[in-house]
């Protein structure tokens with residue numbers, strides 16, 4: 001079992017210096033609004049992903065008025081202990097250590113301690129822009145597929161290069177076709193790798209989502225999901241050739257896997273326009289549970305679950321199902337936040353799981 005035994009936070013967001021030890025599989029984190037519940041989950045996430053789930057810049061995670069921060073976590077996996085340390089130095093330089101050894105590349109750490117976060121703003125995954133759904137797929141695949149992660153990093157670099165070259169061509173009027181061709185060869189290579197992996201992944205992932213939805217809701221609610229990519233019908237090479245004129249005109253790349261999406265419909269209508277708030281939340285949870293089960297299969301260990309404010313908008317039946325799956329059925333470590341300590345402990349007692357409560 002993968003288990004976070006201990007965590008220490010120094011100058012991380014609202015925390016000056018705090019430590020906790022976790023003794024039970026389930027930990028409830030309670031306290032009024034603004035007391036640091038989400039921040040504590042984010043600290044755990046940080047130790048798994050070498051970055052915050054929420055803050056785009058590391059400096060946002062440093063306690064206001066302070067310089068630098070430090071997080072320490074003691075993980076256990078298959079009875080072996082691992083010490084992780086994240087440091088943001090005063091000059092904002094980041095270091096990440098595993099058992100006192102500094103990582104050269106942070107990407108090497110990602111996936112070592114798989115973890116799934118469910119936060120209120122994640123609703124964007126089901127109703128927001130396609131970017132959110134690509135990020136979801138990337139987050140999952142990156143945790144177990146190093147080829148994918150590497151291809152993604154390269155692809156994004158090439159996309160930037162390609163776009164600046166398109167701007168340069170438009171600016172100077174000079175066609176540097178050889179350079180564009182050189183970029184495109186690589187671009188096609190990495191883009192096709194990403195496409196193949198996404199296609200294979202979604203074939204397994206989508207049915208898992210629908211299955212989980214059915215489990216939580218007791219009905220499928222007529223939801224269907226499909227993987228949309230320009231590469232479904234055409235080769236990436238042909239697509240680039242066909243859109244070259246348009247790319248030149250608009251000075252950006254119009255075809256590629258950076259346009260992929262998961263199309264979600266409900267009774268043949270767009271899910272976003274059709275679904276109720278509870279149904280949105282249910283689909284989000286179904287997606288996250290599918291993420292959990294894919295990671296568990298791939299990593300041969302159950303990921304740590306971080307559940308932030310999952311109580312809102314779910315009816316009793318759905319809540320019960322979620323808790324049953326996460327806290328009883330799965331042998332995993334769970335952290336759950338709630339503003340009502342009583343509501344949370346009542347739920348957990350009803351489930352007959354061993355838990356401890358942190359009150360902030």
Ligand SMILES: Nc1ncnc2c1ncn2[C@@H]1O[C@H](COP(=O)(O)OP(=O)(O)OP(=O)(O)O)[C@@H](O)[C@H]1O
Nearest residue numbers: 013014032033034035036037038039060062063064
């Ligand atoms: N960099 C920072 N430095 C100092 N305080 C911060 C920083 N970033 C966030 N905070 C503060 O941390 C506090 C706790 O935030 P957090 O989101 O963890 O609360 P919460 O307990 O989850 O509340 P809610 O129940 O409303 O979700 C907020 O008051 C916020 O202003």
Ligand SMILES: [Mg+2]
Nearest residue numbers: 037038308309
């Ligand atoms: Mg919160």
